[in-house]
Amino acid sequence: MTDTSTSTSTSTKYTNRAIPRISLRDFDARIDTITASLLSAAETSGFFTLVDHGIPTSAIEAQFALSESFFSQLDALKSQVPFSPATNTGWERGAQIRPSTGLPDQKESFQMQHRMPEGSWPSESAIPGFRERTLGFMRMAQGVSERLMVCFARGLGFPDDYFVRAHDVRRDGAQTVLRLLKYFALDPETPTPEGYHRAGAHADWDFVTLLFQRPGQGGLEICPGREAFTEFGLGDTWTAVEPVEGEIVCNIGDLLMSWSDDRFKSTFHRVKTPTNPATDYYGTRYSMAYFNQPNIDCEIQGPLKKYPMVTGSEFTKAAMKRNYEALQATKAAMVDDANKNLAVAAAS
Secondary structure, three states, X not given: OOEEEXXXXXXXXXXXXXXXXXXXXXXXXXXXXXXXXXXXXXXXXXEEEEEOOOOOHHHXXXXXXXXXXXXXXXXXXXXXXXXXXXXXXXXXXXXXXXXXXXXXXXXXXXXXXXXXXXXXXXXXXXXXXXXXXXXHHHXXXXXXXXXXXXXXXXXXXXXXXXXXXHOOOOOOOOOOEEEXXXXXXXXXXXXXXXOOOOEEEEEEOOOEEEEEEOOOOOOEEEEOXXXXXXXXXXXXXXXXXXXXXXXXXXXXXXXXXXXXXXXXXXXXXXXOOOOOOOOOOOOOEEEEEEEOOOOOOOEEOOOOOOOOOEEHHHHXXXXXXXXXXXXXXXXXXXXXXXXXXXXXXXXX
């Protein structure tokens, strides 16, 4: 999977953090100003929003329409392009389990790479133009990502194209993906089932994530505070990040946190499970996440060499290992709690 999760937490405290809003207007002329703003956001909250990024709102909405077209297909058709852990692409439903909850997220997703073979895409007869139009959208997202990469490279003292080369989607071994997401609707007049989670708390393991949201379909919440990319601890104060038309919500991932020797912060986030009909969004929620992931053969090490040098492939495997171990610990804790409750019940 493309992200790693936190240890268990059931916090419900909230605060109104300011989310930096960064304009990419006149990028070449304003690159020093933009770089300073990005570095400040990366060093503090690890989250920011982008405006004037060059992707038309019409193109974002067109991709959302393609996403709806895909998810509206029968499961029997979607299962013809199943998720494959080997390639980190394909469709899955209710399969992603977070260590923060020990239970599956209540969503379905379809994940795609730039160089994915034709047989891994929905058929042209099922959704005409899906592959060609989606690849066009992915190229636009990649263009925005590469601007951010130039700024982060400058901030860390690397050559301008350092991170761009490490995330070259034209090469074999590229791992960057676009994930289309659909969270299931709930009935606001019925209590939310116990153990129901739209997306449990987690931190992404990629370089930087570009998240596209639909206005009116809220639920994203952030909780800054991560001090090292290897940690799974979680603070207890959340901030809602409401969707705004045309804005891209971005967050630093574990990869960039490691590559910056923990200078930049990979931030915990989740999609809130609606529990209050007066304030929460219960309808179907669509979002799209563009995960900038390293080419398998690139070499990863920060300027201060805080962590040993690893390849993109090795970093990915280590992230999956941490996720698996955290999930096993959560499951063991859940079993232990259940046994304790049985013992208490038996004693009474």
